Amino acid sequence: MKKIVICMIVVALGLGVFGITPVAADDSIRIGVAIPSADHGWTGGIVWWAKQAIEDWKEKESGAKFFLVTADSPNQQVDQIETLMVRGIDVLVVLAHQSGPVTPVVAQAADEGIYIVSVDRGLTEPVSDIYIRGDNPGLGRVSAQWMAKELDGKGKIVCLEGIPSVINKERVEAFEEVMDEYPGIEILDSQPAYWSTQKGLEIMENYLQKYDKIDAVYAQDDDVLKGVLQAYEESGRDDIEFMLGGAGSKDIIKMIIDGSDLVRADVTYPPSMIATGISLGVKAAKGEALDGFYQNQLPADIILRSELITRENAEDYYYPDSVF
Numbered sequence: 001m002k003k004i005v006i007c008m009i010v011v012a013l014g015l016g017v018f019g020i021t022p023v024a025a026d027d028s029i030r031i032g033v034a035i036p037s038a039d040h041g042w043t044g045g046i047v048w049w050a051k052q053a054i055e056d057w058k059e060k061e062s063g064a065k066f067f068l069v070t071a072d073s074p075n076q077q078v079d080q081i082e083t084l085m086v087r088g089i090d091v092l093v094v095l096a097h098q099s100g101p102v103t104p105v106v107a108q109a110a111d112e113g114i115y116i117v118s119v120d121r122g123l124t125e126p127v128s129d130i131y132i133r134g135d136n137p138g139l140g141r142v143s144a145q146w147m148a149k150e151l152d153g154k155g156k157i158v159c160l161e162g163i164p165s166v167i168n169k170e171r172v173e174a175f176e177e178v179m180d181e182y183p184g185i186e187i188l189d190s191q192p193a194y195w196s197t198q199k200g201l202e203i204m205e206n207y208l209q210k211y212d213k214i215d216a217v218y219a220q221d222d223d224v225l226k227g228v229l230q231a232y233e234e235s236g237r238d239d240i241e242f243m244l245g246g247a248g249s250k251d252i253i254k255m256i257i258d259g260s261d262l263v264r265a266d267v268t269y270p271p272s273m274i275a276t277g278i279s280l281g282v283k284a285a286k287g288e289a290l291d292g293f294y295q296n297q298l299p300a301d302i303i304l305r306s307e308l309i310t311r312e313n314a315e316d317y318y319y320p321d322s323v324f
Contacts, residue, residue, distance in 0.1 A: 028063055028064065028065040029062070029063060029064040029065065029090055029091070029282065029285040029286065030064075030065050030067070030087065030088055030089045030090050030091070031064050031065065031066050031067070031089065031090070031091045031093065031278065031281055031282060031285070032066075032067045032069070032081070032084035032085075032087070032089035032091065032092045032093070032114075033050055033054070033066060033067065033068045033069070033093045033094075033274075033278060034069050034071065034077055034080055034081050034084065034092065034093070034094045034095070035047065035050055035068075035069075035070055035071070035094070035095045035119075035274060036070065036071055036072075036077070036095060036097045037070040037071060037072045038070070038323070039072070040195055040196065040197075040223050041197075041222065041223040041247075041249055041323075041324045042195065042221070042222075042223065042247050042249075042269075042271055042324060043271075044323045044324050045247075045249070045271030045272075045322060045323060045324030046095060046271045046274045047070060047323075048271070048322050048323045048324065049271050049272045049273075049274050049275040049322070050068060050274045050275065050278065051068065052275060053274070053275035053276075053278040053279060054066045054068060054278065056275075057278070057279070057282055062282055062286070063286075064282050064285070064286075066278075067084055067087060067089065069083075069084065071097050073097060074096075074097045074098040074100075074101035074102055075101065076097075077096070077097045077102055078101065078102060078104075078105045081094070081102070081105045081106065081109065082105060084109075085108075085109055085112065085114065089109075089114060090114065090115060090285050091114065091115045091116075091117065091281040091282070091284065091285050092106065092109050092114050092115070092116050092117070092281075093117040093119065093274070093277045093278050093281045094106055094116070094117070094118055094119065095118075095119040095120050095121060095274060095277075096118070096120075096121045096122070096123060098121075099121050099122055099123055099124050100124055102123070103123040103124045103125050103127070106118070106123055106127055106128075107123075107125055107127045110127040110128075110129075115129050115281065115284055115285065116128040116129050116130070117129065117130045117131075117132065117277045117278075117280055117281045117284075118130070118131045118132070118277075119131075119132050119133070119273055119274050119277040120132075120133050120134065120273060120274075121133075121167070128300075129284070129298075129300065130277070130280055130281075130284070130298060130299070130300060130301075130302065131300065131301050131302070132273055132276055132277050132280065132302040132304070133273070133302070133303060133304065134268075134269040134270065134273060134303070134304050134306065135303050135304060135305055135306045136167050136170040136171050136174075136269075137170045137171070137173070137174040138174070138303075138305060138306035139171050139174075139220075139246055139267050139268075139269055139306040140170065140171035140172060140173070140174030140175035140176075140178075140220075141174040141175070141177070141178055141306075142267050142306045142307075142308055143175055143218060143220070143244055143246060143267050144174070144175045144176075144177075144178035144179050144218075145178055146244065146265055146267075146308055147216055147218060147242075147244055148178065148179065148181075148182045148185060150216070150241070150242060150264075150265075151182075151185060151215060151216060151241070153182045153184045153185065154182070154184030154185060155184070155185055155186075155215030155216060155241070156185075156186050156188050156211070156213055156214055156215050156216075157185060157186070157187055157188065157214070157215060157216045157217065157218060158187070158188050158189045158190070158204075158207045158211065158214055158217055158218075159172075159175070159187060159189065159190035159191075159217075159218045159219075159220070160190075160191060160192075160193040160200055160203055160204070160217070160218070160219045160220060160221075160224050160228065161190060161191065161192045161193060161220055162192065162193065162194065162195045162220055162221055162224075163192065163194050163195060164192050168192070168220075171220060172190070175218065188207075188211055188214070189207060189210070189211070191203050193219070193220075193221070193224045193227075195220075195221045195223055195224060196223060196224065196227070197223045197224065197226045197227040197230075198227060199224070199227065200219060200223070200224035200225065200226065200227025200228045200231075201227030201228070201230050201231050202227070202231075203227075203228075204217070204227060204228040204231035204232065205231045205235075208231060208232065208235045208237060213239060214239060214240050215239070215240065215241050216240065216241055216242050216243065216244070217232075217240060217242075217243040217244070218243075218244050219243060219244065219245045219246070220245070220246050221245055221246050221247055222245040222246060222247050222248070222249035222251070222252045222266065223247075223249070224245065225243060225244075225245030225246075225252060225263070226251070226252075228243060229243065229262070229263070232262075240262070242261075242262055242263070242264055242265075243262055243263055244263075244265060244266070244267070245263075245266055245267075246266065246267045246268075246269055247266075247267075247268070247269040247270075247271075247324075248266055248267070248268045248269065248270060248309060248317050249266075249324050250318060250319055250320060250322055250324065252266050253266060253309060253314050253317055253318045254318065254320075256309060256310065256311050256314045257311065257314045257315065257318060259311065264310065264311065265308060265309060265310050266308075266309040266317075267306050267307070267308055267309065268304075268305075268306055268307045268309060268317065269306065270304060271324055273304055276302075276304075280298060280302075283298070284298055
């Protein structure tokens with residue numbers, strides 16, 4: 001049983017049933033948000049967007065009370081979630097620091113009737129009411145399709161991957177599957193860069209020493225791309241036609257807007273997904289329907305499309321006030 005029982009008035013008002021009853025106007029909804037600390041650019045964006053969503057809902061006088069916590073480790077996040085449970089939260093929006101260690105405490109929260117919105121990394125057990133995530137195979141696929149077109153189906157490329165994980169595996173496999181359709185494109189090398197600017201710098205320095213000719217670079221992540229760009233600039237070489245990162249950081253999008261010859265595109269993996277997760281948690285707790293959505297319950301699994309950013313549409317993805 002969920003902590004908040006479905007109320008028949010939801011049906012009477014045509015709002016739809018979401019597994020949680022709307023809370024009366026004089027009774028605050030308590031929303032816990034547990035996310036990793038800003039240990040690199042993308043997680044910095046997660047923290048920024050979480051705060052942005054919370055402020056937006058406060059301005060709407062939603063009747064929700066928010067508790068935002070950030071963790072430097074899985075153990076710290078487990079402790080924080082336990083504290084949120086003691087605070088009596090109705091909804092937990094969680095981006096797991098690591099899925100395995102964090103899943104048991106989230107499962108405990110679900111058993112106690114707390115509505116669970118899991119974002120991005122997911123959980124090792126199906127305990128969430130809503131799972132919202134980016135399209136990792138889509139990111140690899142869209143990236144490869146754009147690069148193959150820009151190369152006109154031929155050239156030598158190097159790749160810098162993320163942290164060895166399911167997410168990285170999905171991206172790499174989808175990227176390579178597309179590239180297999182272009183026998184004229186040779187992947188010279190592909191190594192994990194751990195979504196780190198410093199690691200991107202180091203790997204690219206090695207690539208530049210090892211390979212006399214490189215036509216393009218796939219960095220998979222914009223933080224990594226920044227290190228790649230630094231290494232290339234310091235090398236003095238000018239043979240690379242273009243580089244492609246991923247996730248849609250404001251610095252890279254600004255380069256696209258400004259007409260960079262080297263960085264002409266990017267692919268989204270939006271940290272704003274945490275804001276969407278928070279909004280869905282609030283709407284579920286309030287029993288509010290999504291505009292134009294006809295089903296009685298909010299979707300259980302939401303995959304956010306990986307979108308190609310070019311100079312033609314870059315302004316639509318540019319958030320200058322964001323930290324990422």
